[in-house]
Amino acid sequence: MRDAFVKVLTELASSHAEIMLLTGDLGFGVLNEFAARFPRQLVNVGVAEQNMAGLAAGLALEGRTVFTYSIGNFPTLRCLEQIRNDICYHEANVKVVSVGGGMSYGPVGMSHHATEDLAILRSLAGMEVYAPTDLWEAAEATRHLVKSRGPAYLRLDKSAAPPTKQEGERFQPGRIRVVREGVDATLVATGGIAGEAIKAADALAGQGIFCRVLSVCTVKPLDTETLKRAATETGGIVSIEEHTVEGGLGGAIAESLMEAGVAPEFFVRLGLRNTFSSVVGSQRYLRGVYQMDAPAIMKAVLKKLGMKAEVPA
Amino acid sequence: MSAAAVNSTRALAGRIRGHALRMTSLGGGSHIGAVFSCADLLAALYDGILRVDPAKPRDPARDRLVLSKGHAGAGLYAALADRGFFPVEQLWTHYQDGSDLSGHVSHALPGVEVSTGALGHGLSIAAGMALAGKLDGAGHRVFCLLSDGECDEGSTWEAALFAPHHGLSNLEAIVDYNRIQGIAPVAEVLELEPFADKWRAFGWSVREVDGHDHAAIHASCRALPFEAGKPSCLIAHTTKGKGVSFMENTVLWHYRTPRGAEFDAALEELEASENLEARP
Numbered sequence: 001m002r003d004a005f006v007k008v009l010t011e012l013a014s015s016h017a018e019i020m021l022l023t024g025d026l027g028f029g030v031l032n033e034f035a036a037r038f039p040r041q042l043v044n045v046g047v048a049e050q051n052m053a054g055l056a057a058g059l060a061l062e063g064r065t066v067f068t069y070s071i072g073n074f075p076t077l078r079c080l081e082q083i084r085n086d087i088c089y090h091e092a093n094v095k096v097v098s099v100g101g102g103m104s105y106g107p108v109g110m111s112h113h114a115t116e117d118l119a120i121l122r123s124l125a126g127m128e129v130y131a132p133t134d135l136w137e138a139a140e141a142t143r144h145l146v147k148s149r150g151p152a153y154l155r156l157d158k159s160a161a162p163p164t165k166q167e168g169e170r171f172q173p174g175r176i177r178v179v180r181e182g183v184d185a186t187l188v189a190t191g192g193i194a195g196e197a198i199k200a201a202d203a204l205a206g207q208g209i210f211c212r213v214l215s216v217c218t219v220k221p222l223d224t225e226t227l228k229r230a231a232t233e234t235g236g237i238v239s240i241e242e243h244t245v246e247g248g249l250g251g252a253i254a255e256s257l258m259e260a261g262v263a264p265e266f267f268v269r270l271g272l273r274n275t276f277s278s279v280v281g282s283q284r285y286l287r288g289v290y291q292m293d294a295p296a297i298m299k300a301v302l303k304k305l306g307m308k309a310e311v312p313a
Numbered sequence: 314m315s316a317a318a319v320n321s322t323r324a325l326a327g328r329i330r331g332h333a334l335r336m337t338s339l340g341g342g343s344h345i346g347a348v349f350s351c352a353d354l355l356a357a358l359y360d361g362i363l364r365v366d367p368a369k370p371r372d373p374a375r376d377r378l379v380l381s382k383g384h385a386g387a388g389l390y391a392a393l394a395d396r397g398f399f400p401v402e403q404l405w406t407h408y409q410d411g412s413d414l415s416g417h418v419s420h421a422l423p424g425v426e427v428s429t430g431a432l433g434h435g436l437s438i439a440a441g442m443a444l445a446g447k448l449d450g451a452g453h454r455v456f457c458l459l460s461d462g463e464c465d466e467g468s469t470w471e472a473a474l475f476a477p478h479h480g481l482s483n484l485e486a487i488v489d490y491n492r493i494q495g496i497a498p499v500a501e502v503l504e505l506e507p508f509a510d511k512w513r514a515f516g517w518s519v520r521e522v523d524g525h526d527h528a529a530i531h532a533s534c535r536a537l538p539f540e541a542g543k544p545s546c547l548i549a550h551t552t553k554g555k556g557v558s559f560m561e562n563t564v565l566w567h568y569r570t571p572r573g574a575e576f577d578a579a580l581e582e583l584e585a586s587e588n589l590e591a592r593p
Contacts, residue, residue, distance in 0.1 A: 040448060043479075051437045051471035058441020061427070062449075082468070085431050086438055090420065 001138040001156040001192070002099045006030055008142040009067065013038045016146055020059055024049050024070035026099075031069075049074050053082035053094075060092035065146060071100045072114040076121060076153070088124045088151050095145045096121070097154045101131060101191050102242025103290075104158035106282040113277045114155065118190070119247025121153040122220040129220040130173075131155040133194035134164050137217045140171030148173070157192030157242070159283055164198070164215060174218045176226040182210035185301050186230035186264075189240040190216040190249045193292060197240050200297035211301065219249060224256040231257055236266030238300050240292055242283075245269040266304040270296060314531050318361065322527040325395060326356035330556050330583050332391035332404055338576045340408025342416040346554040346566035348388035350491040350524070351458060354549055355385075357530040358456065359392040367397040370423040376453050377426050377442050381435020382460035382489060386418030389425065398424035433466025435459060436486060440476045443484035443544075451483075454537055458487045462494030465503050470515070477516025482538040485545040486517070489524065491553040493564055509548055517546040524549030557582050 010033055013019050021042045023031060035042050045052045049070060056066040068075050075096050076083070087094045098114055105112035122129045130145070130152060132138035138156060145152050164179040179194075180187075180201045187197040194215050201211040212234050214226065230237060237257075239250035250269030257263065270292045279289050287293040302308065329352045337343035359365070363376045380389050387407060394401045399422060406412035413421040417430025426442075429435050439457035446453055463469055476484050490508065492499045499505055509519045518540035522533045530549070539545040553567070554560030557579040560571075571579050 043444070045475060046471075048471035048475070050433075050468035051440070051475055054434055054437020054468065054472065055441035055444065055475070057427075058438040058443075059445050060441075061438070062442055062445035064445060081431055082434060082437070085428070086434055089428055 001132060001135060001158070001160055002030060004135045004138040005097065005142045005154070005156055006034060008139045009146070010034045010037065012143070012146050013041055016065065017041070018063060018065045019146065020064045020066045022052050022056055022066060022068045024052050024068070024074055026070050049079040050082050053079040054086050056094040057082070057086035057090060057092045060087070060094045061090060064093070066094045067097050068094060069097045069099070072098060072105060072112045073117065076114065076117045080120065084124055088126045091126055091150050093149050093151070095152045095154055097156065099156045101155040101157040102193065103277050103283050103286045106286050107280050109280070110276045110278055115243050115272055115277060117153070117155060118219055118241070118243050118249060119251065122252065123247070124151070126151055127220065128152040128218070129155070130217055131157070131190040131219055132217045133189060133191060133215040134161040136163060136165045137171065137215070141173070141217055144171065144173045155191065159192035159195060161192060161195035161198055161215070174221055174223060176223040177215040177217070178212060178226070179215045180211065180213035182212040183233060184209045184211060184235045184305065186212040186214060186234045186237050187240060187297060188214040188216060188227070188230070188237060188249065188253060190219055191242055193240055193242045193287065196287060196292065196294045197297060199294035200301070203294065204298055204301060209301065209305065216249060219252060222252050222256050224260055227253055227257055228260055228262045231262045231264040236304055237264040238268045238270060238297060240297060241271045242287070242292065243271050245271040245273055268300045268304060270300060314528055318531070319528045322356045322360040322531070325360045325392070326353045326527070327583065328395050329356055329388055329391040331580070332394070332401070333387040334571055334576065334579055334583065336387045336391070336404050336407035338571050339405055341570045342408040343568060343570040344384040344387070344416070345569070345571060346493070346560055346563070347382065347460065347491070348385045349555045349557065349560065350551040350553045351382070351385050351489040352388055352556070353525045353527060354458065354487060354489060354530060355388050355392045357527055357534070359396050361531060362534045363456065364453070365424070367424065370398060374451070374453055377439070377455045379426055379429070379435045379439040379442070379455070379457045380418050381429055381439070381457050381463060382432070383417035383429030386414070386416060389418055390414055390422060393422065393424040398422070432460065432463035433468040436469055436472035439484060440472050440481060443476070443481040444479060446483050447481060454483050454485060456485050456487060458489060460494070461488060461490045461492060461499050461505060464488065464505055473512065473515045473517070476544040480542050481544045482542050485534070485537055485547060487547045487549055489551050490548050491551040493553040493562065493567065495567060497564060512546040512548070516543065518543040519546045519548060521548045521550060524551035525555055556586065
């Protein structure tokens, strides 16, 4: 996803001279082409995320479209107050980009895992939140952010779901995409872990259980209408996120459906439950450990449907 | 600089203090000591140093001032109202229900570039503005007025590292060095000395000035940058609560609201020493 983001930004930087990319000393080898072609539009600000966010606000107030770029929590939580006060309160046109969403940096350790960012960033007034599920969404979300005005957060995952773009489909920010149809349950996922939801849906289909799969690229503003349909048309909702279940995608779905007065038959949030991702392992391994991979999703669905789990190992 | 020009700045400083005294007395939420320590700096900035036009507060060619010590908002509001950015009468709503004039400075007011209040934010924003100006080859300057207390913040020093590295010679940091922070003297809390050396070591061109000497402040900012290719840092030696004897150099008047007999005594002192306008 990182490469998709950099590719689009590099493609648009020449026709959008207002684009500035600030990196917190990350992106070795990845930003080379951008740096070589647009030296005036790239600044490596050093390992100084608070300054990066403040600089971004200042540049944006002078008319630039600023992307701040770093890993995990560094461009978000480390400089949260600058994002809140300097960027959001001033409606500054700054796009905060985090590579390594969720547990992308698996064995590197919890310091590099972003597992509260969706909840925290979406609580900021004026902040839009995007967590693409596949490479097409990552590219299109980037394209959208170059044109949109105001603060936004783009969470990029190391993993990506298999391509889900339909023939002739156009990216619509703010809309949840239906990537599998079904009526027995709905699997709602954000980020690359949507690939696990698709895998689970396909396996369940083999057992005659048909799940709708929703790809949530735009976490905020949330597409309540598509969720309401899922709640009323299917047997229940399972949210899947590589993130704490508190306040993230699952929390956002619960808020919006509760407020809309629409309750699904059942509702399960898969994600981290009041724990840090302290186990060492790859992203794939950790998804299993923390019960958010395809087998865990299948188990959750089958249990709610009152069926004995027949989950392939 | 002519005597008339110095007198004009002195008179503005007096009005800033008088306005701020009334504002904080009416609404409470005082940081009057911190306002008074930078009142002369603000007066000099808005009486000759800053190229700003109240009729065109968003003019791209204007000089920018980021008040990083947002708690001195009352002083900036007073200066801006006096210069005609908004009506002086609006000052009397300060800190009260429904007002635009929050205790910490708000960009809801014309002439205020950014809202601040959380310390250690302003220099980064100002550096971003200066970087944009430099990339655009623009002629305006970016000023940032900091408190000494916010030089405790790591983020201030992140920005301090950045600006010289990028040759932001269109940036001037002015530090209101009154040597008293929130609840105790700077020297007791976290010593900043050797303060000028720290800025120099980071790559800034540094000058020091008596922050209450209007002619000296003007003289120090006459030619910017201090040194080609470097950001400028003006360390202004000031007295917290300057202008009212019982407020000077006291920790108490960082937060205390001037009311009743204290308000009357303060106003009397200001009126005796400065060219104050009549009460509203």
